[in-house]
Every structure is written in structure tokens, then in C-alpha cells.
Amino acid sequence: MKKEDLELEIHGKNELNRLCKAELTNIYPYIKEFVGKKIFTQIGSKSAKFKPELLDIQAKPFLNGFQNTNGFFCKNYDNLMLSIKICLSGGSYDDKTYYCQYVEKYIWIGDLNNNSELIKLNELDDLFTSNGLNEFIDINQELIKIDKYKELKAELDQVLSSIKVNHDNLKYL
Numbered sequence: 001m002k003k004e005d006l007e008l009e010i011h012g013k014n015e016l017n018r019l020c021k022a023e024l025t026n027i028y029p030y031i032k033e034f035v036g037k038k039i040f041t042q043i044g045s046k047s048a049k050f051k052p053e054l055l056d057i058q059a060k061p062f063l064n065g066f067q068n069t070n071g072f073f074c075k076n077y078d079n080l081m082l083s084i085k086i087c088l089s090g091g092s093y094d095d096k097t098y099y100c101q102y103v104e105k106y107i108w109i110g111d112l113n114n115n116s117e118l119i120k121l122n123e124l125d126d127l128f129t130s131n132g133l134n135e136f137i138d139i140n141q142e143l144i145k146i147d148k149y150k151e152l153k154a155e156l157d158q159v160l161s162s163i164k165v166n167h168d169n170l171k172y173l
Contacts, residue, residue: 004099006146008062010137012088012103015059015067017133020084020105023071024133027052027082028124031109040075040116047116065090065099074106080118082107107131 085104091097111120
């Protein structure tokens with residue numbers, strides 16, 4: 001993996017965690033008011049009363065690119081989910097610097113009953129922890145890990161090749 005690809009992937013994941021934390025902090029007080037109330041209609045669309053306003057915040061662009069952020073609520077079986085998606089893209093086809101990275105996260109917010117009423121809401125801190133939203137990746141630490149991996153792989157390859165040579169010599173014994 002090229003360094004630029006790794007940086008793009010890490011940037012996307014860090015931005016996704018940042019946006020998810022901001023959105024959950026914003027909507028959580030509103031959603032608390034809906035415990036015991038109907039959130040979805042029978043056909044699965046949001047009820048007219050359930051209108052939490054997601055923040056209009058965007059991911060920070062990567063290099064000189066642009067981004068698109070999208071968030072929505074959905075029902076997955078008997079769960080209330082929040083989906084946040086980011087698309088980071090930019091660069092140029094001419095000099096082969098074009099990039100595009102999609103990152104998304106579905107966050108389980110709570111349980112719904114058969115009537116689409118919110119019967120259990122997870123605690124905000126639990127939502128952060130269980131979805132890894134407090135985990136931000138440091139690119140420099142990841143690059144050190146990659147260098148260490150390459151070093152260990154080279155050592156392993158060397159050991160394996162010496163074992164093969166020794167094994168091949170066994171037929172002469």
C-alpha cells in the first residue's frame with residue numbers, strides 16, 4: 001500500500017469518527033424524547049413526528065480534494081440505526097493523482113418493538129465506545145508498524161529459504 005493511500009484511508013476513518021461523534025452528540029437529546037414513541041411507519045419510512053435534525057457538517061477534505069457527507073436514520077430488523085457516509089475525492093487524471101475513498105458507519109442507536117416504537121436507547125458514551133468513535137489513528141504510528149512488518153517479513157523469508165535449503169539437502173543423507 002502506498003503511503004498516500006494509507007493516509008487517505010486513515011484521514012477518512014478519523015473524519016468519519018469525528019462526524020459521527022458530533023452527530024450523535026447533537027441528536028441524542030432529541031432521540032431520548034422518543035423512548036416509547038413510534039419512530040417508523042409500517043412501510044419503514046420515518047414517522048412525521050420523528051425529525052431529528054442532523055448537523056450540516058462536512059468532512060475535512062484530503063489534500064486539495066472535495067468531500068460529500070450524507071447521514072440518515074434507518075430501521076434494520078428491530079433496530080434504530082444511524083448511517084453516516086463520506087466520500088473523499090480529488091486529484092487529477094492527467095498526473096495520475098486522482099483518488100476516491102468511501103467510508104461509512106452504521107451505528108446501532110437502540111431497539112424497536114414490532115410497532116416501531118423505541119423501547120431501548122443506548123447511552124451516548126456506550127455508542128461512542130462500542131462503535132470505536134473515540135479511536136483516532138496516527139499516521140506516523142501506522143507507518144512505523146508497516147516498516148516493522150516489512151523488516152520482520154524479510155527476516156521470516158530468509159529463515160524460510162534457509163529451512164528449504166536444509167530440507168533439500170536431506171535427500172543426500
